[in-house]
Amino acid sequence: MPTRDLLAQPNSDFDHRLRLFVYRQMIHTGKCPSVAEMAKSLKSSTKSIRASLSRLSESHAFMQQENGELWRVAPFSAIPTPFPVTIGKRLWFANCIWDALGIPAMLGKNAQIGASCGCCNLSMPVEIREGKLRAGPGIIHIAVPAREWYKDVAFT
Amino acid sequence: MLLFRSEQHIDRWCEQWKRSPGGTLTLAQGWKLAQLWYGDRLNPQWQPKTASEAESVFQDVGLVGEFWKLTG
Numbered sequence: 480m481p482t483r484d485l486l487a488q489p490n491s492d493f494d495h496r497l498r499l500f501v502y503r504q505m506i507h508t509g510k511c512p513s514v515a516e517m518a519k520s521l522k523s524s525t526k527s528i529r530a531s532l533s534r535l536s537e538s539h540a541f542m543q544q545e546n547g548e549l550w551r552v553a554p555f556s557a558i559p560t561p562f563p564v565t566i567g568k569r570l571w572f573a574n575c576i577w578d579a580l581g582i583p584a585m586l587g588k589n590a591q592i593g594a595s596c597g598c599c600n601l602s603m604p605v606e607i608r609e610g611k612l613r614a615g616p617g618i619i620h621i622a623v624p625a626r627e628w629y630k631d632v633a634f635t
Numbered sequence: 636m637l638l639f640r641s642e643q644h645i646d647r648w649c650e651q652w653k654r655s656p657g658g659t660l661t662l663a664q665g666w667k668l669a670q671l672w673y674g675d676r677l678n679p680q681w682q683p684k685t686a687s688e689a690e691s692v693f694q695d696v697g698l699v700g701e702f703w704k705l706t707g
Contacts (some may be wrong), residue, residue, distance in 0.1 A: 542666075576665060577665060578669075580666050595638075597637030598647045601645060605662065617637050617638050617640065618641065618642065618662075619637070619662065621702075623650075624703075626704065626705060
């Protein structure tokens with residue numbers, strides 16, 4: 480799912496550093512770092528981390544849970560979802576089918592996506608190999624128009 | 636943004652959720668869209684796309700029309 484726009488851009492070197500740190504942790508460990516882990520690793524305060532995450536979340540590339548921890552680090556999900564993506568021995572979860580395809584697109588790797596039909600839940604595995612899509616028939620459906628994607632992100 | 640086996644399965648899902656049908660794209664379009672959208676995400680200076688940049692990506696994938704509009 481796309482990030483939105485405009486004025487919601489990382490506005491400091493710290494934001495850029497934090498964004499890349501989170502991505503690198505997700506990629507190398509398969510897990511999203513906690514606010515406390517970010518603060519420790521970047522030698523910062525949790526207050527500064529939370530402020531930076533709020534700025535980074537304005538674009539919706541990152542999204543926070545109510546407790547301030549990350550929920551979404553697009554295309555990764557910080558929590559399990561019905562869109563598991565396997566690359567080698569590493570497993571991640573994506574937020575939707577677009578993001579599931581986004582993980583191998585972002586990493587430039589072969590991947591297996593354990594997708595299933597949104598209606599009947601029957602398995603619809605998707606594979607990316609050498610940059611090519613390998614899958615059976617399937618149609619992606621987006622329920623709401625682009626302008627409304629962020630009114631209810633979980634539903635979208 | 637879900638994957639379905641067919642248009643019939645989309646219709647069933649819309650009926651179940653009491654939703655009008657939304658936008659659809661093929662898996663091939665989805666893969667191209669993902670590449671255009673996320674291919675640069677690890678660039679240290681990455682910035683979110685503007686609305687017009689996003690629309691341009693949609694057009695490159697063949698996603699046009701009011702459903703995909705973010706500007707205007």
